[in-house]
């Protein structure tokens with residue numbers, strides 16, 4: 001077992017209290033993690049406040065240079081980062097590489113910060129008056145991230161926050177801390193001045209300290225909905241800017257005209273990739289018509305039974321272990337509830353040989369048919385490898401069902417009919433929509449965010465919204481009166 005320390009102003013700092021980080025594939029402790037108290041969080045804040053003014057005053061192009069170097073270093077050490085992710089999270093190595101690459105896209109976008117911060121300018125906005133608006137950094141900002149994307153979700157936040165001229169404090173998930181520290185070391189190697197980026201480990205106490213600290217001007221949070229709501233309410237009460245992304249229940253609608261082979265093949269990955277522990281995972285397939293449902297299940301069931309499952313660190317697997325014993329038991333409990341409520345259990349993940357044959361937190365893929373909207377397996381976010389098929393008679397019914405759900409993160413429709421796809425995109429009350437794209441995670445130059453209980457706040461994560469979130473606007477009006485023109489006092493508002 002090795003130790004994982006806080007990273008503050010370029011130095012490793014041990015905490016008074018530690019917890020074990022567990023490898024979910026073996027159920028064995030692999031690291032001892034230092035946990036932050038309020039005083040440790042304050043050290044990170046103090047270092048950030050000291051370092052930020054000089055960084056703010058650098059030309060954005062100089063800040064972008066650090067991001068260029070950081071990108072190169074992330075690519076150099078990608079295998080090492082992915083091995084850490086896989087060992088602590090359980091996801092397969094190829095999937096860890098996928099998340100890292102999607103994360104690096106955000107570093108690339110941040111390299112364009114001189115262009116993004118250019119602002120707006122009006123010559124002669126009034127008589128001899130020029131007006132311009134620019135974006136200025138907020139100061140010290142912080143991010144709190146979930147276990148399921150140890151590299152990608154933090155990379156949604158800090159490259160742009162830093163490139164905009166802020167200092168950033170990251171509180172990663174205590175279940176997967178090592179990738180965050182490794183990336184902090186790479187930022188240091190890339191030449192980021194010390195103090196601008198710190199990693200503090202912990203859970204509720206550390207997060208409360210960030211919420212309470214008046215020096216922290218904004219909080220980005222990604223995690224479950226109850227915590228997202230609490231952080232949004234606590235942070236905004238303190239006058240902070242907050243974006244808090246929460247949980248999800250993502251539906252895919254399958255229309256009778258869809259290419260069913262293609263729909264089934266992509267749904268398998270979207271439902272069971274990363275053991276379903278993705279906020280964009282498809283967990284409900286809404287089939288329009290019984291014939292569509294029968295044909296889809298005929299294609300899904302054999303694939304679900306044959307998924308290759310094992311320790312994520314082995315090559316060539318489809319799915320790894322779940323994050324911890326509690327989550328594995330919770331998902332198994334939902335399978336029990338679904339069967340008891342009358343859903344048809346087509347494939348039962350509890351029967352996978354690894355469930356009893358390994359100390360790790362494994363479950364096979366589960367497929368339910370004839371799920372109804374009153375069942376807990378339909379209503380709740382399960383966050384595991386469980387796909388529910390709901391049968392409806394019409395496309396309108398499918399749209400109404402999705403719009404009635406509390407979550408609105410991602411959704412998709414499978415169809416060959418362009419008109420139906422367009423209508424779906426217009427009518428659906430969900431923040432990210434795919435048309436024959438089951439995981440419509442936007443590229444880094446668009447922004448990511450759900451609607452309803454999937455996001456609290458006004459601005460989405462990364463992309464153009466991140467520039468707005470991590471800066472505040474200033475409008476400057478300037479006039480240089482002519483020496484020859486004597487001006488008289490004016491008491492009315494100039495028009």
Ligand code: NAD
Nearest residue numbers: 145146147172173203204207223224227245246247248279
């Ligand atoms: P979580 O809410 O348990 O934890 C997220 C973060 O909050 C962690 O850093 C954790 O230490 C901290 N935290 C936990 N409880 C806290 C409390 N009471 N007070 C303050 N901080 C607390 O979420 P998780 O289990 O790590 O991640 C899974 C959840 O995240 C799922 O619900 C998933 O849908 C969601 N998620 C959402 C998105 C999105 O973009 N909407 C992306 C990834 C994950």
